[in-house]
Amino acid sequence: MIKVTLPDGSVREYESGVSALDVAKSISEGLARNVLAAKVNNEVIDATRPLTTDVTLQLLTWNDTEGKSTMWHSSAHLMAEALEFFYPGIKLAIGPPIANGFYYDIDFENHHIVEADLEKIEKKMIELAKQKSPYIRQEISKNDAIAFYKEKQDPYKLELLEDLEDGNITFYTQGNFTDLCRGPHIPNTGFIKAVKLTSIAGAYWRGDENNKQLTRIYGITFPKNAELTEYLEKLEEAKKRDHRKLGKELGLFTFSQRVGQGLPLWLPKGAALRERLEQFLRVAQRKAGYDPVVTPHIGNKELYVTSGHYAKYGEDSFRPIHTPDVNEEFLLKPMNCPHHCEIFKALPRSYKDLPIRFAEFGTVYRYEQSGELHGLTRVRGFTQDDAHIFCTQEQVKDEFKKVIDLVLYIFKTLDFQNFKAQISLRDPEKPEKYIGEESNWEKAEQAIIEAAAEKNLNTIVEYGEAAFYGPKLDFMVQDALGREWQLGTIQVDYNLPERFELEYTGSDNEKHRPVMIHRAPFGSMERFIAVLLEHCAGDFPLWLTTEQFAILPISEKFNEYAEKVSDVLKNSDIRGFVDSRNEKIGKKIREAELNKIPFMLIVGEQEMLGGKVSVRRRGEGDLGSMTVEEFTALLNEAVKKELEKN
Numbered sequence: 001m002i003k004v005t006l007p008d009g010s011v012r013e014y015e016s017g018v019s020a021l022d023v024a025k026s027i028s029e030g031l032a033r034n035v036l037a038a039k040v041n042n043e044v045i046d047a048t049r050p051l052t053t054d055v056t057l058q059l060l061t062w063n064d065t066e067g068k069s070t071m072w073h074s075s076a077h078l079m080a081e082a083l084e085f086f087y088p089g090i091k092l093a094i095g096p097p098i099a100n101g102f103y104y105d106i107d108f109e110n111h112h113i114v115e116a117d118l119e120k121i122e123k124k125m126i127e128l129a130k131q132k133s134p135y136i137r138q139e140i141s142k143n144d145a146i147a148f149y150k151e152k153q154d155p156y157k158l159e160l161l162e163d164l165e166d167g168n169i170t171f172y173t174q175g176n177f178t179d180l181c182r183g184p185h186i187p188n189t190g191f192i193k194a195v196k197l198t199s200i201a202g203a204y205w206r207g208d209e210n211n212k213q214l215t216r217i218y219g220i221t222f223p224k225n226a227e228l229t230e231y232l233e234k235l236e237e238a239k240k241r242d243h244r245k246l247g248k249e250l251g252l253f254t255f256s257q258r259v260g261q262g263l264p265l266w267l268p269k270g271a272a273l274r275e276r277l278e279q280f281l282r283v284a285q286r287k288a289g290y291d292p293v294v295t296p297h298i299g300n301k302e303l304y305v306t307s308g309h310y311a312k313y314g315e316d317s318f319r320p321i322h323t324p325d326v327n328e329e330f331l332l333k334p335m336n337c338p339h340h341c342e343i344f345k346a347l348p349r350s351y352k353d354l355p356i357r358f359a360e361f362g363t364v365y366r367y368e369q370s371g372e373l374h375g376l377t378r379v380r381g382f383t384q385d386d387a388h389i390f391c392t393q394e395q396v397k398d399e400f401k402k403v404i405d406l407v408l409y410i411f412k413t414l415d416f417q418n419f420k421a422q423i424s425l426r427d428p429e430k431p432e433k434y435i436g437e438e439s440n441w442e443k444a445e446q447a448i449i450e451a452a453a454e455k456n457l458n459t460i461v462e463y464g465e466a467a468f469y470g471p472k473l474d475f476m477v478q479d480a481l482g483r484e485w486q487l488g489t490i491q492v493d494y495n496l497p498e499r500f501e502l503e504y505t506g507s508d509n510e511k512h513r514p515v516m517i518h519r520a521p522f523g524s525m526e527r528f529i530a531v532l533l534e535h536c537a538g539d540f541p542l543w544l545t546t547e548q549f550a551i552l553p554i555s556e557k558f559n560e561y562a563e564k565v566s567d568v569l570k571n572s573d574i575r576g577f578v579d580s581r582n583e584k585i586g587k588k589i590r591e592a593e594l595n596k597i598p599f600m601l602i603v604g605e606q607e608m609l610g611g612k613v614s615v616r617r618r619g620e621g622d623l624g625s626m627t628v629e630e631f632t633a634l635l636n637e638a639v640k641k642e643l644e645k646n
Contacts, residue, residue, distance in 0.1 A: 003054040014051075021047040021187060024059050034061045036186045037070035044070065046137055046184045062223050072097035074135060074174075074185040075125075075192055075221040076104050081177035082124040083217075087111040092179070093156040093205060093214055099484065101220030105203050107156065108215055118197040118217070125195045125221075132190035133175040137183060142166040145180060156205065192221045194228035198235075202371060209369055234481050241481070243533040244375040250538055250546065250595070252529075253376065262373040262380030264526060269546040272575075274383075274525055276544055278361055281385055281410070281521065288406055290359040290387055295339035297363060301329040306499055307338040308435050312468050336362040337493075337518060340388040341500040344514070349504035354514065355391035355399055361525070362386050376530035383525040389517040390502070393443070396515050400451040400473075400490060407475060407488045407521045408455075413643065414532060414541070416487070418478035421457040423448055425471050427464030434468050440494035444515075445471045447492055469495040472518075479535040487528060491518040539596045543639045549576030550597045551613070552588040554604035556580070561608040565601065565628055572632050593618055599635065 001013045004023055014023065020038030024031045024047070038047045039058040044066045047059070060067035076095030079102075083090060087108060095104035140148075142161065148171075149157040157180050161169070172181045174189055186192075197219040205211035222228045239245070247253045252270030259265060266274060282292070298321050304310040313334070321330040333339070340358045349356070363383045372378055391399050411419060425445055426434055434441070448471055452459050466472060472491035476484050493516040496502075503511045522528040532540075542548060549569060551562040562578045569576060576597075579588050585602065592600045601613040607625065615623040615631055626634070 002051060004051070005054075005056045007058050016052045017050045019048050019050055020045075020057055020059060023051075023057060031059065035059050036061055036064075036067040036191060037184050039066060044184055046135070046187075048134075048187050049137065069097040070184050071186050071191060071221060071223070072102040073181075073183075074189070075195070075219065076102040077135070077172065077174060077177060077179055077181070077185070078125050078128055078189055078192060078221075079121065079197070079217065079219055080104055080106075080179065081128055081175055082121050084177060085124060086117075086121065087113070091154050091156055094160075095179075098218075101198065101218060103216050103218045105205070105214040105216050107212065113200065113215060113217075115200055118200070121217075122195045122197055125192070128175055129189040129192040129195075131175060132188045134188045135183075135185035136173045137185075138171045138173065140169050140171050142169055145169050145171070148178075149180070191223055194222040194225045196220055196228055196232065204369070204371065207369065238481055238483070238534070241534040241537045242375075243377075243530040246533050246538040247376070247530075252533075252546070260380070261370050262368055262378070264376060264379055264381070270529075273529065273540075273544065273546055277522070277525065277529070278385070280413070280544075282359075284406060284409060285357075285359050285387070288357070288402065289355075290357040293340065293343055293358045293360050295333070295336060295343070295360060295362060297333050297365075298330045299333050299339060301331055303338045303342070304331060304334075307341070307496060308469065308499060309335060309338070312435075332365040333362070334364050334366050336360055336364065336384060336386045337388055337496060337516075338500070340386075341496055341502060341516075344388075344390050344502055345500060349390075349514070351392060351504055351506045351512070354504060355389050355395050357387060357389045359385075359387035376526040379526050382527070384520050385522040385525065385528075387519045389519065390497070390504075390514040391517065392504075392506075392512070393515055396444075396447045396492060396517070397451050397454075399517055400447060400492065401455055403490050403517065403519045403521075404451065404455045404457070404473070406519075407490070410488070410521050411475070411477065414544075416477045416479075416535065419458075419487075420476050421452055421459045422465070422474040422476055422486075423452060423459050423461045423471070424465035424467075424474055425461060425463050426466050430464065433464075434466065436469060436495035436498070441471070444492035444494060448473050448490075467491055467493075467518075469493050470518075477531070479531060480537070481534075483534075485527075485531045487523050487531060488521045489518070489523060492516075493518060541642055542598050542635070543642055545575075545596070545598060547576050547595075547597055548574055548635060549599040549601055550588075550592045550595075551576065551578045551601045551603060552585060552592065553578070553580060554585050554602065556582055558603050558605070558608055562603050565603065565613060568628050569632065572636075574632065574635060589616065599631075601631065 002016050004012050004014055021032060021035055024035045035047050037044055037060040039060055040055050062068060080092055080095060083106065089109065090111060091107035091109065093105035095102065142164065145161055146158065160180060170182055171178050172183060172185055197217060199218045201216045202213045203216040204213050250269065251267050252273060253264050253266050256265060321332060323330060343358060344356065361383050363381060365381050368378055368380055389399050426441060452473060470491050470493040472489055474486050475488040477487045478484055497513045497516050502514055504514055506512045551566055553559050553562045559580045566576065566578050589600055598618050600616040603613055607613055612625045612627050613631055614625050617623055
């Protein structure tokens, strides 16, 4: 007999060899019908695999992230089976689950596939799913696996097998399809009730531009048709909110092939928006005791060799700058932290000076493959709201908590109400990925865990997601459509102070190493603005919006008065414009509404003679006639309330 401990702490006894699905059936047939996978001793496995020792068990359903992921992984296999039916001889690469659905990378060789073909593949997937074929796991020797894929003439699977050890290889079979896979998978294909293949894209094998470009097909599946319908509605709403579309419509940013891919150009309205966000954070940082610094856009190669970044990322991130002196080698700056270490080192430091907090809106450059570039969310040049705190060991937790407070203030002000904090720790099975002493890692990880607990954050722990030099706390924000974005990060670092030999004089008059905290609440200005745009659909808060008013003259003869009103408002730091086009007032109002202008000021004969404006507020309608001074007071009070509520 074995003991199975369930999430509520209850312990049940079963005969050895029982499966998680059997356990579910012993609890409730209804529960068993919804079990997609199982988490056994914190590892996700097939619900049908036998359990032979005492375990902790969590039954995973569609309501669990790991349950969804398992179903989507299984759906990738189902899609591959359908593809082999229509396109015999294709070569399959990898087919993992992703945050929303799955994809499979395929070499179609002589076959040709277009978007219009996706519908027939969807129908075939549903047909295959209805057969309720079980996903059968088979442990296989490396030699047998190689023989299987040699016969199938599949070079991609053979290459994957090169990295696997004998005794550690599994195949999964459902219906007429077998794939090299470590799993886990759902019990059978019948759980898949609704399918949507969303797009076709290109992807280089193993992400290397020197390799062959494969065809990547994205898809998503659901256990109910109603959930697919809801998802497609959200997808349509997401298209309307696409930051690339809104950025163009609102005149915020553009891109130029001549300037270069992934290098955004900020138009006047977008630059002003960025400036307001920066100023908002500058004020908050100043109150929190940060000192501004400025560093160059390039650095000597030796700087990044010292920091360890060059050895870690090499030419994936670093690009050389050619100089007349062949003995000098400079690189575009991919991060700000080594520069800030040198600023700390520039002067003698005492324990009385600590903590020292350096903040910089620093532009950095990292090479991203062209196929991975996406609007403002994946670029090659971006500005981080970066800061580095140098403190004593005793100050680490308190400083970390203060940064959490700053991040929460930003999220609240910008209406990101739903988020969770991800504690990103080392992968215990891959110690070679990280630098630094074990004892320092343990202290850093403990400080983050304690700080997050004391701030009552809703946290999850992810192993293997730490930076190579230290653990971190990442903030995962849900937008208005329920999509999750990683915004804001805080990292504890014992390693860079060691590498740069940073010191301060302690109260004992001895030299000590400071601890370094990396911090970027926005993450990057580009990505943050993209997410904010999609979150609020371009309808920014009044304090932040690019144009707070539009003055709408009823006819051209009132344009001069409209311009005078505009000048008065702009002198009061209120942003807006005059719509002086020779168009009907109804059309001007409709377009101002569509362009998300908060206030519309209508001026005609009556307003001009009385020195007033007729005020409409978007979403509220007519607010009546008032003087320019009264409107100024109204708007400023609205901005004040907006900021004070946070």
